[in-house]
Amino acid sequence: MASSSFTSLLIVLSISSCCIFYSTSAARDLAPKTNTEFMKTSCSATTYPKLCLTSLASQATAIQTSPKLMASAALSVTLSSAKSTSNLMLSLSHGHGMKPREVAAMRDCVEVLGDSVDELQRSISEMGNFKSSDYEMMISDVQTWVSAALTDESTCADGFAGNGLNGNLKTVVRGKIVTIAQLTSNALALINRYASVHG
Template sequence: MEGSSSRHGLAILLIILQFTTYTALSSADTPFHSQRNIEYIKSSCSTTTYPRLCYRSLSIYASKINTSPRLLVHTALNVTLKASKSTSRLMIKISRIHGLRPRVAAAMADCIEVIGDSVDELQQSIGELGHIRRSNFSLTMSDIQTWVSAALTDEDTCMDGFAGKAMNGYAKTMVRKRIVKIAHLTSNALVLINNYASTESNLP
């Protein structure tokens, strides 16, 4: 009985040691990979026009992005699309406020239309990125660059509609704050896209 008990106790001890060793190794590996992913995002964002915004918006997705240029671009486009949709919803709400001056109401209507176009262009870009292959890489990336550039132009067009002191007020303040942010996100995404487009060697 004592021998059996000793063997049983030894088996349990071995299991505990194996588990402890595995846990220690996992704990050691995780920070390393996480730090590598973070450094990759930081390095990639350093080439953008708004690096702090780029890092802040993408670093939370480090484990998903890993060190993949395609996933970095995909995430940047998705973050931009989400912000654009949110801005579009806000502008629709503001446009329904009673008492907006005619010029402000007209600028708001135009802005809603062009941001809608921007959302469509970002969605097209994301869709095309999912179908990219080595055989169609250059052509597809060219299309994506064109669509994202158009989205950035749409955002600038929206802001142009609110130019001048006569347009000052709540609507302009709220729209400008949101449009500037998505324009900066779009600009960053475009730089990351251009970097990715410069080489086919990143393809899986």
């Protein structure tokens, strides 16, 4: 009788282990698909969905299905792009053979991009440190700062509009600024999405 009970117990344990293993592996198989679907859905709410997907694809596992982590990741990617472009422009502004108008446009752009970097850094810090009781104030501050960063980037791009600038220089710089502005726009849309889900 004891032997029979022991055999029954082994069978139950085997079935349980099998089921636990199956559900774990099934969850593992489904996770990447779920993460990817979440990213596609979230990015579809942005103005530049393709850029949204390509810029955040490598972070799908870390983001999982969290609107907050997605918004934070978008801010981090935007900040990184803004910093590298600002450094590039600072370096270019010291180059020889540039017209005074080009040097002035570069330096103005570096200055407003610096403001944009500060606003993005403050936003990331605020997103990481907020408490539930301060949620509405936090999200309002972040939305304000990211909107201001977008305005700064537009101001920079405007400085490279019109004639009187080296064609290649104008194309390269405007291309980089436009990309930052698009990333910022996407980050703002994802922050707004997070706000609507949280609210």
